[in-house]
Amino acid sequence: MRLSTKFFALALAPVMALALVLGTAPQAAAQKSIKLHHLNNDDPFDNATGAMATVFKSLVEAGTNGQIRVQTFPNGQLGKDNEVLQQVRAGVIEMGIHSVGGFASIYPMMGIIDVPFAFPDIAATYEVFDGPFGQKFAADMEAKTGMKILGFGDSGGFFHFTNSRKAITTPDDMKGLKIRTMTLDTHQAMINALGAQPAPIAWAELYTALQTGVADGQMNPVPIIAFARFNEVQKYLSLTGHLFAPYVWAVNMKFWDTLSPEEQTIVQNAARSAIVAGRGISRIIEASDRGLPALSRNMEVNALTPEQKAAFQAQAMPAVKQVIADKHGDEGVAMMNAFLEAIEQAGN
Structure with a gap:
């Protein structure tokens, strides 16, 4: 004997409901x-x-x-x-x-x-x-x-330096500072070239490392510095604008x-x-008030002049270029040169 359509509908209703929950209904599939x-x-x-x-x-x-x-x-x-x-x-x-x-x-x-x-x-x-x-x-x-x-x-945005010890206006100001970096050879070469000591520290451990003095400073864009509340454990913010990642x-x-x-x-x-x-x-x-204006309320902020930036560039750029050449050979140098050429052409 044939079951009625109504019976089938009633019997299948719980199954269809479960299918919808699990994402296995015909439309969801x-x-x-x-x-x-x-x-x-x-x-x-x-x-x-x-x-x-x-x-x-x-x-x-x-x-x-x-x-x-x-x-x-x-x-x-x-x-x-x-x-x-x-x-x-x-x-x-x-x-x-x-x-x-x-x-x-x-x-x-x-x-x-x-x-x-x-x-x-x-x-x-x-x-x-x-x-x-x-x-x-x-x-x-x-x-x-x-x-x-x-x-x-x-x-x-651009990476800037913060630290707990002094304002950074010249490469000499970097000497003796322990600066947190990512585990990237290029970042570490830059910090070494500027006379500071690179300290590869995991992001999750960075606030505590700055708070306890395991590291004196770090580098990040302004929104991340504010977001991570580094102004609570860092006194100086130097607007160096040295990297874009x-x-x-x-x-x-x-x-x-x-x-x-x-x-x-x-x-x-x-x-x-x-x-x-x-x-x-x-x-x-x-x-906005969630960025640089807020940080400047309890941090000493300084921006580098073009002449000061040129001094940093002259000291740091050759070292990083050499690391790229040593690690990546002709292919890496060609890609780096294409990158630098694109920067020169930007805005023209």
Whole structure:
């Protein structure tokens, strides 16, 4: 005897409800999912990666009518940056917004952009990384890591020095200071060339290291200095603007290849818009009461004159260029020269 349609509907209702919860209902099965790692809070008004992740999620989900869902994993929830990068590479998660320090673990030539005191202003960084050099650099990363690169985000602007002992106005002022660096040969070579002692310390341990005197100082952009509350444990902020270290937005290539051409365009354009949003929030934080004005209330702030910057550049740049040549050979020197040429052409 045949069961009624009504009986079937009643019998299947709990199953369909469970399928919806588990994401296995027929409509949900057609959806694609992106797990996105980044290093900071998800608040789009708090930091650059929070803004990037929020804008990206909104644009991708709206642009695909919900057929691609984006789940963000902020604050390094999935592990250390270099460890999560391996998860992206292996396809455990789909994408991540990574620091140069993290990305250097699988692409050592990341260090060619660490030539100190190379950029004249922040606008030039955008022109360089969005232009032909950025495309060339991304293509080399893709060829050597097997991952798709969506672009280069702003980690907060130029790096500046803070320390607990004295104002820094000349290279001689660096002598005797222990300065925290990432575990990058180029960063350590720069600090050594300026007469200071590099101290590779994990980010999670840095505040305590500064507080206890394990390190005298560190270098980071203004929004990160404010965000990390280093003004509580550092007295001097010297606006040296010596480095720009972009975020690298990487995607698992196998996942990228599962996207249709239309979906790839939506994802790529969403990332570009998100990068612009991250740059904007970095500049706003830097200039607002949450950035430099706030830091200046309990830190002694000094900016280098062009002549003072030239003295730092003359002492630090040759040492870093030599490290790049020694470590990466002719290929690294060629990429570094392309980088420096792009900076010279920026704004022209």
